[in-house]
Amino acid sequence: xxxxxxxxxxxxxxxxxxxxxxxxxxxxxxxxxxxxxxxxxxxxxxxxxxxxxxxxxxxxxxxxxxxxxxxxxxxxxxxxxxxxxxxxxxxxxxxxxxxxxxxxxxxxxxxxxxxxxxxxxxxxxxxxxxxxxxxxxxxxxxxxxxxxxxxxxxxxxxxxxxxxxxxxxxxxxxxxxxxxxxxxxxxxxxxxxxxxxxxxxxxxxxxxxxxxxxxxxxxxxxxxxxxxxxxxxxxxxxxxxxxxxxxxxxx
Numbered sequence: 001x002x003x004x005x006x007x008x009x010x011x012x013x014x015x016x017x018x019x020x021x022x023x024x025x026x027x028x029x030x031x032x033x034x035x036x037x038x039x040x041x042x043x044x045x046x047x048x049x050x051x052x053x054x055x056x057x058x059x060x061x062x063x064x065x066x067x068x069x070x071x072x073x074x075x076x077x078x079x080x081x082x083x084x085x086x087x088x089x090x091x092x093x094x095x096x097x098x099x100x101x102x103x104x105x106x107x108x109x110x111x112x113x114x115x116x117x118x119x120x121x122x123x124x125x126x127x128x129x130x131x132x133x134x135x136x137x138x139x140x141x142x143x144x145x146x147x148x149x150x151x152x153x154x155x156x157x158x159x160x161x162x163x164x165x166x167x168x169x170x171x172x173x174x175x176x177x178x179x180x181x182x183x184x185x186x187x188x189x190x191x192x193x194x195x196x197x198x199x200x201x202x203x204x205x206x207x208x209x210x211x212x213x214x215x216x217x218x219x220x221x222x223x224x225x226x227x228x229x230x231x232x233x234x235x236x237x238x239x240x241x242x243x244x245x246x247x248x249x250x251x
Contacts, residue, residue, distance in 0.1 A: 005166030079131035106173035
């Protein structure tokens with residue numbers, strides 16, 4: 001490893017702080033992933049950070065969980081949602097990554113797809129560019145539950161921003177080595193939650209009442225009550241204390 005790619009002492013301090021924060025969170029994969037992507041977006045000056053689970057990776061993959069943090073306007077969010085739904089299928093980077101089987105990997109985009117191929121691709125011009133994102137680091141690890149599934153994190157910089165460095169890649173790889181087991185769904189916890197349910201769960205776990213959650217999310221109490229009932233169903237519980245216990249919180 002060249003000196004320019006070496007992880008420095010100040011980098012380790014940042015990573016240890018993030019790892020400590022994740023360890024201190026309740027045993028909820030949704031809270032942990034939400035916190036991680038928010039901290040990654042901040043620490044790496046990224047426009048967008050993502051935590052994802054992919055299923056059926058040998059056949060082109062579908063995303064079972066997609067947790068996002070970043071600054072997107074309404075139009076950019078449309079393209080981000082499209083990517084999560086089906087736009088990743090034609091991603092030349094993921095096609096190249098899919099050919100590399102097993103293990104924990106971390107790449108910069110340019111390490112798998114050359115600039116000319118990337119910027120001439122339909123995927124970049126019709127999706128990523130319109131979402132306002134370009135250069136990225138992508139990390140993946142196999143999920144213990146299935147040989148055909150994998151988890152991963154990615155950070156994306158805005159179009160026109162400077163590219164990620166080898167040092168950035170090595171930092172994210174080191175972080176993933178320590179956190180991959182903490183980002184797997186807990187027993188009895190659903191793999192994925194829609195954004196509204198995710199934010200409702202986070203508010204409930206902070207101790208807010210349904211009325212306070214409604215005010216915080218600027219939604220009606222009736223809507224929040226429906227979200228709470230859906231959270232109970234997904235977590236196979238029937239009360240707030242049971243939900244707290246399922247997510248690892250002790251009152």
